[in-house]
Amino acid sequence: IQLKNITRLCQTKPVVTINGQFPGPKIVAREGDRLIVKVINHVSNNVTIH
Structure with missing residues (x-):
């Protein structure tokens, strides 16, 4: 997870x-699958992902 400058509609903003x-x-x-997700947060504040 990191901030990256994204340009949309002629405006540049930092986006997670x-x-x-x-x-x-x-x-x-699928139901019953086991997942391992490794997350490394490079953003300086807490981030919630849905």
Whole structure:
């Protein structure tokens, strides 16, 4: 997780990205699957991802 400057509609703003992507990559899982997700937060404040 990191901040990256994104330009949209002629405005540049810092946006929280995952692996340099906004929105972040899609995670597909089925009921009963086990996932291990390693998250490293490079943003200086707490971030909640839904």
